[in-house]
Amino acid sequence: MNLFDRFRAKFHGGIQPVEWKETANCPIQRLALSEQYILPMKQHIGQECVPLVAVGDRVLRGQKVARSQAYVHAPIHAPTSGIVRKIADNPIPHPSGLGMLSLFIEADGLDEEKKMPCLADYRNIDPVLIREQVRMAGITGLGGAGFPAFIKHRRDDEFPVHTVILNGVECEPWLTNDHRLMLEHGQQIVEGLDILMHVVGAKKGIIAIESNKPDAALNIQQCIADFSQDMEVRILPTRYPQGGEKQLIQVVTGKEVPAGKLPLHIGVLCQNIGTVKSIYDAVVLGKSLTERVVTISGPQTPRRGNSLVRIGTDLSFILSQHGLTDLSEVKVIHGGPMMGELLPNLHVPAVKSTTGLLAWHTAEFEKSHEQPDPCIHCGHCVQVCPVKLVPNELASHCKHDDTERAQAYHLFDCIECGCCSYVCPSHIPLVQHFRYAKGMVAQQAREQKFSEESRQRSEAHLQRIEKEKEARAARRAKVLAKQKALEEK
Amino acid sequence: MIVDVLIAAVVVACMALVIAGVLAYASKKFHVEGDPLVESVNDLLPQTQCGQCSFPGCRPYATAVVKGEAEVNQCVPGGDRTMKKIADLMGVEASQMDAEDLGPRLAVIREDECIGCTLCIKACPVDAIVGAAKQFHTVIADQCTGCDLCVEPCPVDCIDMVEPPKQLAQWSWRAVRPNKTRQKRGGKVET
Numbered sequence A: 001m002n003l004f005d006r007f008r009a010k011f012h013g014g015i016q017p018v019e020w021k022e023t024a025n026c027p028i029q030r031l032a033l034s035e036q037y038i039l040p041m042k043q044h045i046g047q048e049c050v051p052l053v054a055v056g057d058r059v060l061r062g063q064k065v066a067r068s069q070a071y072v073h074a075p076i077h078a079p080t081s082g083i084v085r086k087i088a089d090n091p092i093p094h095p096s097g098l099g100m101l102s103l104f105i106e107a108d109g110l111d112e113e114k115k116m117p118c119l120a121d122y123r124n125i126d127p128v129l130i131r132e133q134v135r136m137a138g139i140t141g142l143g144g145a146g147f148p149a150f151i152k153h154r155r156d157d158e159f160p161v162h163t164v165i166l167n168g169v170e171c172e173p174w175l176t177n178d179h180r181l182m183l184e185h186g187q188q189i190v191e192g193l194d195i196l197m198h199v200v201g202a203k204k205g206i207i208a209i210e211s212n213k214p215d216a217a218l219n220i221q222q223c224i225a226d227f228s229q230d231m232e233v234r235i236l237p238t239r240y241p242q243g244g245e246k247q248l249i250q251v252v253t254g255k256e257v258p259a260g261k262l263p264l265h266i267g268v269l270c271q272n273i274g275t276v277k278s279i280y281d282a283v284v285l286g287k288s289l290t291e292r293v294v295t296i297s298g299p300q301t302p303r304r305g306n307s308l309v310r311i312g313t314d315l316s317f318i319l320s321q322h323g324l325t326d327l328s329e330v331k332v333i334h335g336g337p338m339m340g341e342l343l344p345n346l347h348v349p350a351v352k353s354t355t356g357l358l359a360w361h362t363a364e365f366e367k368s369h370e371q372p373d374p375c376i377h378c379g380h381c382v383q384v385c386p387v388k389l390v391p392n393e394l395a396s397h398c399k400h401d402d403t404e405r406a407q408a409y410h411l412f413d414c415i416e417c418g419c420c421s422y423v424c425p426s427h428i429p430l431v432q433h434f435r436y437a438k439g440m441v442a443q444q445a446r447e448q449k450f451s452e453e454s455r456q457r458s459e460a461h462l463q464r465i466e467k468e469k470e471a472r473a474a475r476r477a478k479v480l481a482k483q484k485a486l487e488e489k
Numbered sequence B: 001m002i003v004d005v006l007i008a009a010v011v012v013a014c015m016a017l018v019i020a021g022v023l024a025y026a027s028k029k030f031h032v033e034g035d036p037l038v039e040s041v042n043d044l045l046p047q048t049q050c051g052q053c054s055f056p057g058c059r060p061y062a063t064a065v066v067k068g069e070a071e072v073n074q075c076v077p078g079g080d081r082t083m084k085k086i087a088d089l090m091g092v093e094a095s096q097m098d099a100e101d102l103g104p105r106l107a108v109i110r111e112d113e114c115i116g117c118t119l120c121i122k123a124c125p126v127d128a129i130v131g132a133a134k135q136f137h138t139v140i141a142d143q144c145t146g147c148d149l150c151v152e153p154c155p156v157d158c159i160d161m162v163e164p165p166k167q168l169a170q171w172s173w174r175a176v177r178p179n180k181t182r183q184k185r186g187g188k189v190e191t
Helices: A003-008 A127-136 A177-184 A186-200 A214-225 A245-253 A273-284 A315-321 A362-367 A380-384 A391-399 A403-408 A419-423 A430-488 B002-029 B036-044 B058-067 B079-090 B119-123
Strands: A028-030 A036-040 A064-067 A082-091 A099-107 A163-168 A204-210 A231-236 A268-272 A291-297 A305-310 A330-334 A356-361 B106-109 B159-162
Touching (some): A028 A177, A036 A082, A127 A186, A127 A273, A163 A186, A177 A186, A177 A291, A186 A214, A186 A231, A186 A268, A186 A273, A204 A214, A204 A245, A231 A245, A291 A315, A305 A315, A315 A330, A315 A356, A356 A362, A380 A391, A380 A419, A391 A403, A391 A430, A403 A430, A419 A430, B036 B058, B036 B079, B058 B079
Parallel strands (some): A028 A305, A163 A204, A204 A231, A291 A356
Antiparallel strands (some): A036 A099, A082 A099, A291 A305, A330 A356, B106 B159
16 A cells, blocks of 8 residues: 555544454354244344244244345344244344344254255356355345345446455444454455455455454455455554445545445445355355354453354343343443444344444443533534534534434434544534434324325225215105106106 | 507507417416415325314315414424424414324224224224224224224224334434433532
């Protein structure tokens, strides 16, 4: 990287939070099998799945148990062998504490597995088949957003993909699961990148790693050296939120993904490290997505580390395996501390997008939430916003429910990274304002749609009544005419 | 001299004739059915058809507002927001709401008690109740506007108005509310 590249390769704003990546030295450990697994029917962006099994059915690990008819969805697979005991509503890891239809699987301890055909010789296999395998394996983006991975693996003649970028940035503090994967499964990740390059027909593969993970970068570099000429490791200066897809693409390629467009439109495919590892598992080993690496950390966790967790494992079980059994005075964040969400209930299952579980003591957690002071217009939030918004202005519009002006200030370009809230000297919860306003806009759109539909139904109702009235009047006129005719006779 | 005056008069008369023709044609061609203002007001209303405004539906209320026969603050389910929008459109001063809104409501029929009289079906302004004579009826929850109009006609009182169940798809973050008590720098607590 020459001096010019260094100058150019930068996204606007960003912060450098304290890292707290103390679990970086903890090897990934397989979590013990639990007795029960709960699978929510939607663990991805897109349509909710429908169960394919019934209560009482025996399922095997890796067996598809739910799917949807829609294009945008990821099927769900049983995490271990066992019996389906119940299909009912159950809370999911979500700040609302609300739930959705879930499958309850009682494990039989045998852990029998059903695999898909292996496509180990993937270079000689049609990319369409490999893409289908990734779709069938139920792989979603494991970085937290949960977008079905196969959708991005499209060969588009209009927008050919020339570069595949692997996101090994892991810029959230505390989280180290991608770091550990790169250290322990470097070979598989590099091979996964090769699969992706073959699927989309890309000529170049870049693995982006932040400078705070030199050991991971070194390991990947060694793996690449005896594998391919078309790949390179790009070491980036540590900065949050560099792991955001659009930010990373800007840093690596120097091109900005325009607002409202996809990376595909500038010929780039970006995929998270964990996702690529599971793509390798699906294509070469024929395994569906039934487990993922989760960082379990936070000041209140006695044994911090990285665990290989089956999807559907109860979070309280995971925490208890790490020594945290008393959950009464504990607040747990699902995901990273910057973008993750506080869980109101810990008896919920781990899902595909569970990147980390961070536990704090309740008192300590509440201490950090100071009362906001008025905005002093210092402009720090403007300096750090990675999408070049004006957070203080935007927040004041959101606060006063002025959704129209908030949208004019590009509310929906906000990626909710939390940089503005982090630097605010007045402790204003800016992101909370933005999330609220986004919800309001969605709510208003729903109301608008509902009232339009109601209006149509009401009009149809009135028309029908009118028609019935006319028909009755016509019938009566007919009868009257008949009577008259009879009388005249 | 008189000829000049006559020529001018004739020219002006001809022009008037031509313009009158164009205007007559335009008024036929671009004729608008109904009052467009009524449409705009109607679009702002929530279309629950509940009649809480004392008019038999949203459009009649919109018509009355435009005619000046009704105040802008009578739409209860629309609440403050709708009232402000209508006041803006009509160019009048926004006032206090007439009555308190109870929030969204949903009608639920206790099906085992329903005798299948079809009276609620007839009362529903948006056709959100299905059923047939002597068969139990049920409410299509997604289409119910919570207008309350089906409750009264039911002879066996088997219709309840309930709070709609919370759904994940409709959940959103709540607003940031300042705490009621606030430590001031001087150490005084302001309430």
